[in-house]
Amino acid sequence: MALQQRLRGRQAHTPGPTFLSYTPNGRKLITVGLDNPIRVFKSGSDEEPINIDDCMDSNTAVAAANAFFIAGSEDGTVCKYSLDTNSLEKVLVRCSLPVRDVALSPDGNWVAVASDELVVKVVNTQDMSRVLILRDQTRAVKHVSFDTSGTYLAVSCSDGQIYIYSLSSEEPELIKRVDGMIKSLETESEASSKVIWHPDGRAFAAPTPAREVQVMSKSDWERQRVFKTQHTGDITATAWSPNGGLLATTSTDRKLCLWDTKTQKLIKTYDDIRATILAMAWHPTENTLSYTNNDGELYIHTDFVPTDYISVLEKTLQPAPFIHDPLAETSGNATRQPVSGPKDGLVMRQARQGTPDSLDDILGSDAMSDVGDGFIEDDDGAGYAEEINGYGKRTNGHLDAIAVPDGKRRAYGQGSWRPRIHEPFQPGSTPWRGNRRYLCLNLIGFVWTVDQETHHTVTVEFYDREFHRDFHFTDPFLYDKACLNENGTLFSSQPSEKNPAMIYYRPHETWTTRTDWRTQLPDGEKVTAIALSDSYVVVTTSANYVRVFTLFGVPFRVYRQKSSPTVTCAAWRDYVLTIGNGPVGGDGTCRLLYTIENVKRDEVCQSEDVVALTEGAELQSVFFSDNGDPHIYDSTGVLLTLLHWRVPSQARWVPLLDTRLLSRLASGRKQESYWPVAVAASKFHCIILKGGDRHPYFPRPLLTDFDFQVPVSGLRAPKRASASTGANAMDDDDDDADADAGVSEQTRLEELYLRTSVQHTQFASMLSFVRSSPSQRALLPRLELEVDKVLLQLLAIECREGEERGMKALEIVTLMLDRSGKMLEAAGKVAARFGRDVLGEKIRELAERRLVGLEAEDEEMG
Structure with missing residues (x-):
């Protein structure tokens, strides 16, 4: 009985499909149906609606701006x-087949039209001669919907696919085709x-064939949370509340459900619905949900959200x-953004006025900390605030204002x-993408x-399955980090309400029974x-502790x-490398x-x-x-790479490869980046x-390896060396530039000299600090020979x-x-x-001096 008191049912049109739209300011509500008149209701008023009779019969769609609205009809x-x-x-556009849906861009300048034609027309509402045609659909289109920025248009096709178009350029671009999310429906279906x-x-969200509402992210097109509605019939309408905190759904089972967006939990079910609801719209500012059904009726449901949940709205x-x-x-490699300055922070707070569970909670209190123009108010006009300079010091008026460059004001x-x-x-x-x-x-x-x-499932797969077997397990601890080598797999989890942080190896x-071990960190x-x-x-x-365990938990x-x-x-054998934040730079x-430490020798x-x-x-x-080598x-x-890192205070970072100089990028037509995996076999x-893309994703990506190429002049690095792990990880492109195109022989040899010198230095340093094998000791002279061969080739160029x-x-x-x-x-x-006789004489003199020096050195050693 209480439900009937809240509802205000009106026979808006003759029995049949009826649709509605609020103006963005919420002052008017427009309904269309099978009969001729279009009705304009004034929000919050019991007056009879205004009838617009000069219109087409059998209107099937409506979308409203503040000053006008668009309607489409069956003709x-x-x-x-x-x-x-x-x-x-005016008549904006005519289609040869019935119109099924219309959508207005947020600025009201464009209207998208879905019809039984194979194309979608996007028409300018001010100049109807400006029309964009979307042609990628294979069948008729049932729905269209603009995103909040007006840049993207979602097209729900009767073939069961969602087509996402970008309208940011003069020519619309299909950027994503989402398959398997919506049901294949006839355009006239309820x-x-x-x-x-x-x-x-x-x-965005859309009804699924399983009668659920699936959410998908726009940034990576991954499926996110799902509302398990448990409707017994196909969903006929859905609508977010204006702030996105609530979701309303209805279906052919004649039930209207209200959901909490944050938890995807059902708040309330309204099951006293007379006819199938076909369209719903929230009032932009009030606790009102209006809907129309297939019987020509309009319901304005005031106090729709229960009192216990009105705070969410x-x-x-x-x-x-x-x-x-x-x-x-x-995310995995993100850097915290600077705290906004006084002006930016004030504007953001005024615009959003954060409340619990709002975006302020998500971004964190640090990101939205109060930053005012100062902590002293000059409320009596005495000028105290003016006596505080930019460093919080009282100047007594004898110091000039601190001049801060515009680019540094935020800092x-x-x-x-x-x-x-x-x-x-x-x-x-990598960060989460979907689940x-x-x-x-x-x-x-x-x-x-x-x-x-409720839990995670972890899978460990190896490239060499003859040496190791893949394994899979249920993870109740929610591990969020892992390391993998030839000996084992290491996991860690963060603390929760039930468990402290945990390490699992x-x-x-092993030559005994496999000995997994876990250890907990302090609370x-x-x-x-x-x-x-x-x-x-x-x-x-x-x-800020560094905790080191043996492989078996000691x-x-x-x-x-x-x-x-x-x-x-990072770690290698007995060496541990740790990185932390240090002093603040000028930016x-x-x-x-x-810091690099040999933990075994405690050095x-x-x-x-x-x-x-x-x-x-x-740092990525x-x-x-x-x-x-680090x-x-x-x-x-x-x-x-880091040279001389075993000698205190002698380390230096040396570039081995600049991927921006890869020859495959020379044409400028490729847009790609590279996710680092390892350095092995040079x-x-x-x-x-x-x-x-910034991170790899599923299915499992293939690996590629590149030769080192020390950046010298404008030298372009080689396209690639080969594909790793037995798979061709890259497609050959005819437009790739040749690795040495436009590079002189001298420049190529100079780069090769730098590269081989770095390799020789690293290897010589390693031999000085480890117990080397005979094969390792034999490799050093070969590296020296490689360096000298390159120098001989450079010498030949100079002599020429x-x-x-x-x-x-x-x-x-x-x-x-x-x-x-x-x-x-x-x-x-x-x-x-x-x-070059003079040069030859100089070389002989150099050889003699070197020989004398070596003899003197041998005498000292003797």
């Missing part, structure tokens, strides 16, 4: 009506497949229901300011997890990064990291500092040295190569990301150029590493071949 006519004069303004964009603009803009909201958690302006820090990340892991993410990707295999809401094989301590070597398990935590070292907050870590960003190789990044670049990955890869696409192994290049030629000879004199003898022969 294929789409008309624009004025709400000022309540009359027909059931709905309409896309409804969430008010926050980041996602009154909140500011609510987030779309993501499985893992990118705003709520930091150094008055009010609250905090430096930008690098958020922690796990090398080799899946990779926990680890390397040359051994990959670890990935699936969010099953699972060896692949309140979170895991920021983990690493696994052949000897140790390394864990960095939110308390705590071996615990110490506090000097640079904080911690960022990441307001913390500099990254690294520090490098202590709090700077990670060499260019301004604006972010850090790892040891197969030879045990490498980093930054967001600019540069791979660097090659950079990575995953190629096409288009705007003429006698005036003799001084540079002699300089090249002095760079040779050979101590036996054979390469100097070969250099003399090169000079003689080109008739």
Whole structure:
């Protein structure tokens, strides 16, 4: 009985399908139906509606702006009506078949028309000669829907597919075809497949064949939360509340359901519905839901949301229901953005006025901290506020105002300011996309997890299945980090209400019964990064501790990291590399500092040295190569290695490859980036990301390796060396430039000299600090020979150029590493071949001086 008192049913049209639309300001409600008149209702008034009789019969769709509305009819006519004069303004477009839906862009400048034709027409409401035609559909279109920005248009086709078009350019572009989300329906069916964009603009939802409402994100087209409606009939209409915090659904079972967006829980069911509802619309500002049915009736349901949930409706803009909201958690390699300055923060607060569970909660209190123009109010006009300078000091009027460059105001302006820090990340892991993410990707295999809401399922797969067997397990601890090597797999989880943070190591094989082990961290301590070597398990935590365990769980070292907050870590054999935030640079960003320690010998190789990044670049990955040398890869696409890192205070970062100089990018037609995986066999192994992708995704990506190419002049790096792991990871393109096209022989050899010198230096350093094998010791002379061969080729080029290049030629000879004199003898022969007698004499003198020096050195050693 109470339900009937709230409802205000009106016979708006003759029995039959009836549709409605609110104006954006909520002042008027327009309904259309099978009869001739279009009715305009005034919100909140019991007066009779205004009838517009100068219109087409059998109107099937309506969309309203504040000053006008658009209606489409079964005869294929789409008309624009004025709400000022309540009359027909003009016919915008005619279709040869019945119109099924119309949608207005948020600015009211464009109307999209769905009809039984195979094309969708997008017509300018001011100039009907401007028409965009969308032609990719295979069958007639049932629904159209603009997103909140008006940039994207979702087309629900009767073939069961959603076509997403971008209208940001003069020519519409089909950017996504979503298959399997909506049901294949005839255009005249009462059931709905309409896309409804969430008010926050980041996602949309649509009814599924299973009579549920599926949410999909716009950024990566991944399926997110689902509303399990349990309707017994096909869904006929859906509608988000204006703030996106609630969802209304109805179906042919004549039930109207209200849902909480955040939890996807049913709030209330209204089951006293007389006829099948075909269209619903929330009032923009009031607790009112209006709907029309297939019996020509209009219902204005006031006080629709129950009192217990009215606070949800009154909140500011609510987030779309993501499985893992990118705003709520930091993605794998993201850097925290600077805190907004006073002006930006004030505008944002005034616009949003955050409440609990709003976007403020998701973004965090830090991101929306109060930042005013100062903490003193000059309420009595005495000028106290003017006596406080930009550094919070009283000047007594004798100091000038502090001049701050415009570009620095956000960092150094008055009010609250905090430096930008690098958020922690796990090398080799990816953020959530939908309900899946990779926990680890390397040359051994990959670890990935699936969010099953109540638990996760983890899968570990290997490239060499003859050596290791894949395994899969149910994960109740919700592991969010993993490391994988030939010995075992390491996992970590964050603390929860039930469990503290946990470390779990699972060896692949042991000579006894397989001995998995778990250990818990102290309460309140979170895991920021983990690493696994052949000897140790390394864990960095939110308390800035570095915890080192043996492979079978014995705590071996615990110490506090000097640079904080911690960022990441890596390990190789007995060496541990940790990275943390250091002092603030001139741009307001913390500099990254690294430390390398031999934990077995308890020796520090490098202590709090700077990670060499260019301004604006972010650290994307850090790892040891197969030879045990540290490498980093930054967001600019540069791979660097660390030389002399075993000698304290002697380390330096040297670039090995700049992926921006790859020859495959020379044409400018490719848009791709590279996800770092490993450095092995003197090659950079990575995953190629096409288009705007920033992280690899499923199905399992294939690996590609590139040869090193030290950036010298404008040298273009080779297209690729080969595809890794037995799979061709890249497609050949005819337009790829040749690796050496436009590069002189001299430039190529100069790059080769730098590269081989770096490799020789790294290998010589390793032999100086490890117990080398005979094969390793035999490799060093071969590397020296490679360096000297390159120098001989450079010498030949200089000799070919003429006698005036003799001084540079002699300089090249002095760079040779050979101590036996054979390469100097070969250099003399090169000079003689080109008739460079003076140079030949200089080379002989150099050989004699080197021989004397070696003899003196031998005497001292003796």
